[in-house]
Amino acid sequence: MGKITGFIEFERVAESYEAPGARLKHYKEFVLALEDKQAQVQGARCMDCGIPFCNTGCPVNNIIPDWNDLVYRQEWKQALDVLHSTNNFPEFTGRICPAPCEEACTLNISNEPVGIKSIEHAIIDKGWEQGWVVPQPPLKKSGKKVAVVGSGPAGLAAAQQLARAGHSVTVFEKSNRIGGLLRYGIPDFKLDKSLIERRVSQMEAEGVEFLASTYVGAAADATEDGLNVITTAELDEQFDAVIMAGGSEAPRDLPVPGRELGGVHFAMDFLRQQNKRNAGDRIANQISAAGKHVIVIGGGDTGSDCVGTSNRQGAASVTQIELMPRPPEHENKALTWPYWPAKLRTSSSHVEGCERDWAITTKSFQGDKGKLKKLVCARVEWVKDDTTGQMKMQEVEGSEFELKADLVFLAMGFVSPVAAVLDAFGVEKDQRGNVKANVDNYRTSRDKVFSAGDMRRGQSLVVWAIREGRQCARAVDEFLMGASLLPR
Structure with a gap:
């Protein structure tokens, strides 16, 4: 793969960023x-x-x-075909995936992994620029919906x-635009939403119907x-199969005294x-960080993402706190x-301006006349714990302190999908409140209803959602047709 001696000859070169002072505007x-x-040289570093x-x-x-080698040889179109064979939307993952592939790279043993994510980004952007990404409508329709x-x-x-397998597909979305948490959960400075629009246009040309502002339940x-x-x-009544593919949207709350104060938001x-x-x-009463201590x-x-957005809105200060202890600067490679x-x-948002602190618990919110102050x-x-062996949290005696705050954002993760949707379908839930379905056939407890992504596995990465969506599609195709040629 790549150039035989490339990993010795060439250093890792990462993508660069616009300067913080400019991009905050x-x-x-x-x-x-x-x-x-640059991409060619980085592809050359992929060792055998x-x-x-x-x-x-x-x-x-x-x-x-394979696609590292093809980029090294400047076979860009073939590299795009290989990339698309496993990933429907590399323009999303090439921008927002945390790149577990690079952590697994053999060259990461010496902290110099191949720049896999940046090469993926280069391949798909060239594919769109060259007009190689085109609709792939089916040759014939199955008659299934x-x-x-x-x-x-x-x-x-x-x-x-x-x-693409020939089925008539309708996508239902409760928001006013298509994209789910890609659209509204990821800031535009990390993922330009025109990337979603052009994929939607491609899919419409392939026969997919999109119904936004439509609530199921x-x-x-x-x-x-x-x-x-x-x-x-x-x-x-209207469809031969249904896929529940919503997000994990029930946020984890912080029920401490003062939670009801104005200025505390999810x-x-x-x-x-x-x-x-x-x-x-037009947003009525938009939450604004302008001039505030966040x-x-x-x-x-x-x-x-809240840090980056707050700074762009003109926050007076931004502080991010975390309950868990500060992680090590570098991992122990032999163990991990x-x-x-x-x-x-x-993250790039932290570089733009943010104080960070760890191993902190919030005991209460305090304010004046219904507004948060600290x-x-x-x-x-x-x-x-000596008995169970589990790690337990305990407050450090005499460590109590205060933080000035006009605005607080609770970003502690998501606990489950919205329960009302699952209840409307009448599907069985797992212990965490997600839809209960396995990864062999993605079938729920309700006949002809399947589930994939965060709604099934819980809060996770975009790349995991794409994997589950692809595998679930194959399971549905097998269910409808008895066999499937879709990749798993």
Whole structure:
């Protein structure tokens, strides 16, 4: 793969960024993709390692060494074909995936992995520029109809695969635009939404029908006014199979004293509003960080997105706190490689301006006249229970302190899908409140109803959603036709 001695001759070159001072003035993407020659050199670094751990590190099992080699040889169109053989939407993953493939790369043993994500980004962008990404409508129709509930990455992947197999596919989305959490959960500066639009256009040309502003379930459970409502009984009557592919949207709350104060919000409410405004929607009473002292509770990607958005809105200060202890700067490779390691990760949003602190618990929110003014916090330590061996949190005596805050965003993850939707379908749930379905056939407890993505597995990565959507599509195709030629 690549050049035999490339990994010795060439250093890793990462994608560069627009300077923080410039990119904070807009909500556009700011990553500067590799030029053709740079991508070629990075492809050359892919070594003939014998066992490509990158393949298994990648949830969709991208055939990474093959397209690295093809980029090295400047066979771009063939590289695109190989990339698309396992991943419907590499323009999404090439931008927002955390790249577990690079953590699994053999060269990562020396902390210099192949720049797999940047090469993927270069391949798909060239494919669109050259007009190589075109609709692939089926040669003949099956006569079967499939409903897909949710237009996030799992729903889109399943819909595209099934449409190409010849089925008539309708995608239902409760939001006013297609894309699910790709559209409203990820800031525009990380994923330009025109990328979603052009994929939707491709899928429409392949025969997929999209119905936005449409809620599936009971009308009384619709969370917004003006939504069209279709019941699960109507889906059952009109379609031969149904895929539940919504997101894990029930956020984890922080029920401490003062939670009701104005200024305490779930992170996704904040992010969704800004994306809607960027798209041209009018937002009444928009949550604004302008001139405010912002605290983000939660150390994951959603928290980081709140940091970047707050700084773009002109926050006076941004502080991100996390309950877990500060992770190590570098992992112990002998213990973790080729698996995903726990280590300190600094995002582009953190670089733009943010104070970070770890091992902190929030004891209460305090305010005046119904408005938030500060947090009362304390330091914690994690100790092992002698009986169970589990790590338990305990407050450090005398460590209580206060943080000035006008605005708090709760970004502590999501606990489950919205229960009302699952109840409307009448499907069995697992212990975490997700749809109960296995990864062999993705079938739920209800006849001809399947589930994939976050709604089935819980909060996860876009790349995992794409994998599950593709595999679920094959399972549905087998169910409808008795056999399937779709890849798994």
